[in-house]
Amino acid sequence: MKQHWLQTGNGKAVSCKQIPSLPSLEFNSALAEALENKKRVVSWFGMESGSDIRVFAVCSDTSHSALWVTATMFEAEQRSFPSLASRFPAVHLFECELYEQHGLLPENHPWLKPVRFEHGRKHSLGMHDYPFFPMDGAEVHEVGVGPVHAGVIEPGHFRFQCHGETVFHLEIQLGYQHRGLESLFLQKPLLRQAALAESITGDTSIGHVWAYAQAMEGLTGVTPPERAQWLRVIALELERLAMHIGDLGALSGDIAFLPGLSVYGRLRTEVINTSMALSGSRFGRGLIRPGGVVYDVDSQFLAEYLPRMLTHVEKDMDGINEMLIESPSVIPRLEHTGLLSTAVASEIGVVGFVARSSGIAMDSRHDHPYGGYVFLKSRMGAIPTFRWGDVEARTKLRIAEAKQSIQLIWLSLIHLNDQSSISMPCTTDQIQPDSLVVSMVEGWRGEVVHCVVTGPNRETLRYKIKDPSFHNWFGLAQALRNNGISDFPLCNKSFNLSYSGFDL
C-alpha cells in the first residue's frame, strides 16, 4: 500500500508533488489491490492539462480514519485503460464518468452508459439516444416515466422492464439537471464559491457548503474557532433531522397513512424554522463560510428557543413514530419491499443511510471525523444499522437517526462555550499552491466528497464534487427488481435521492 499511495486525512491538503505518479497499469493494479483489501474508492477523477490527463484516485480506510491518494498520467495518444468494473461493480460509474468527462475509455466495461450528458461531453450521445437495456418476450412490456413527474419534483427518466406487474429491471436516466457545476467552480476566486456549494443540492445545503468550507480551510491552513465548529454541527444535524422527518411524512403520504403526512409535515416546519432562526434561511443557507460561520447565536436561542424546539419535536415525534410503527396498515406494507441485501449493497458500493439500512456500518462522522465530530465520535455510540435493507429498515433507520441528531444537538449545546469568535479570516494568498485536498462530510444522505486541486499560482485546476446519490441511484434500481411497479414511489421515497446532486 505504502509505496503506491500517499496517506492523507479528511480536509488535509497535500502537495501534488508528493502524490505518487504511477504508470497507468500499475495505477490500475494498485486500485484493484486496495479494493480487494476491503478499501473503498471515495473519489476517482481526471484533470486535463493541455493534451495530458492526470487521474487521481482516493481510497478510504475506515479502520484508522485514513484516506489514501494516488495518481497516474494519460498522455496525448493514450486514451484507454483496462476496466475494473466487472471485478468491482462499485467503481463502474467512476469509469463511465472518466469516459464522459475526458474520453478515457475503460476497455471491456460491462455497462458503459452515459452518466449525466455533460455539456462538452466526450461521447456523442444525446438525451434522446440513451441506450436502454432492451428486453424481449411475449409478455414483457416497458413503462417509461419522466422526465416530468406527477409531483413537484426534480426531473429524471425511469424505464421499467416489466413482466405483468413485476419489475425485472429498472434503468434510470439522469442528466436533466446538469448545470455545469464543476466548471462553474473554476470561474471565480475559490474562496467566493460558498453560495454555489449551497446550491449543488438544496436539500443538502449545509452538507455541501461544509465540505466546501472544510476544503478551503485545508488549503489555507485555517482552523475555524471552536464555537463555529459546534454551530456547524447544530446546523448539519438540524438539516438531517428536517430531511428525515420530511421523508417520513412523504412515505406516510405514499401509503395513505395520513396522520403521518400531516404531523411529520408540521414537525419539519418547526425544525427548518429553527434553521432559519440560526441562519436566516430555512435551508441553513448563508451560515457557513470558509473560516467559520457568519451568524452567532444569542443566549435566548441557546437557553430557550432551541431546547424548547428539541424537547417539543422529540416528544411529538415519538408519538407519531409509535403510531406509525404500530399501525396495522403500515409495517406490512413496508417489510420486504424494495430489498437491497447486504451482499448487493456492498458489491455496488452504496453509501450513507442506505448502506446502514442494509447492514453496512459506515458513517464519515464516525470513520473520518471532522470539526465537532472529532469530540462527539466517542459519545455517538455504535453507528445505528439495520440488516434487512427493505423500506421498513430504511424507515426505522431514519427514525433512529433523527433521534440521534437531536441527541447530538443537545451535546453540542453543552460545548458551546463563551468564546466570542465565530470566524477566522481566510484569504487567497494563504491557499497552498500545487495541492490536493479531499473533504468529506456526512450529509443526511451519506458522504459528501469534495476534492480540490490547485495550481502553481493558487488557481483552481479541478473541483470534483460527489454527492452520495452518485452511488445510491444504482442501489434504487437494484432494490426495485422483482417488486411490483406500483411499489416504485414507496421505494423511491425511502431512498429520496438527489437529481441535481448527481447531475451537477
Next chain:
Amino acid sequence: MLNALKVRWAQGYQTVDHIRQVELNQRFRGLPVIESRACPEDCQACVEVCPSQAIQLSPVRIDLGKCIFCPDCSKVCPAEKIHFTPDYHLSCNEREGLVVGSQTQHPAVKTEERIKQIFGRSLKLRSVSAGGCNGCEMELNALANVNFDMGRFGIEFTASPRHADGLVLTGPISENMAPALQATFDAIPSPKIVIAVGACGISGGVFAASPALDRRFLEKIPVDLYIPGCPPHPLTFLNGLLDLLGKKYS
C-alpha cells in the same frame, strides 16, 4: 388508540391563518433595504462578493430577480448600506419592478382583471424543475402541508399539464431539460399563465454564467409573475399569487 388520540391532540390547529401579516423571525433574509448614505469612494466590495451579479452601483441597486438573499454583501459593505429585512412580500409582475434601490418603490403585484376572471376561483399549476436544486421544489411542496395549506385558496399543483392552468418554472433551465420544459408548456391548454420562481428561474441565479443552460424558452414566453428568493419562502409565493388573482382575504 390512546396514543393516536394524544398525537391528534398534540397536532392541534396548525394552519397559518393570516398569511398576509405573519411575522417571520428577525433573522430571515427577505427584502434588502439600501440606505441612502454615500458609498466610500471607489468601493466595489458588494459587487465583487455577490455570487449572482445582482448588484449595480451609483446608485446601489439590487436586482431581486438575481439576488440569492445570502448575507455576503451586507457583511462586506464598509458603510453598512445594505441590510436584509424579514419582509417576504417580494413578488412582482414586472421584471423591472424587482430592482430595488434606496428610492425605489416596494415590489408589488398588480391584479390582472383577465387573470382574476379566468382563474380567480380555481388555479391548477404544473411545476417544472429545469435544473432546480430542490430548494424551490421543497418550498413549493411545503405549500401543501398543514401550515400553509394552499388548497384552501383554490390553488393546487396538478399531476398532468393537461389539467393545468399555468406553469411554475424553477431552476435555471439546463439545456438537457429545455425540450421537456417546452413540451410541458405546450401541453397546457390555453389560456395559461407562467410563474417564474426563484433567482434561477428568473435570471439563472448563481448558474447564469454556465454554458450548460439554454434559457431561450423565456425569450419566447412572457412571464406573468416573478417570485424572487433562493428559495422563496412559501409565504412569498402564496402572497404573490393571491395578489395576482385579486383574492380578498384578511
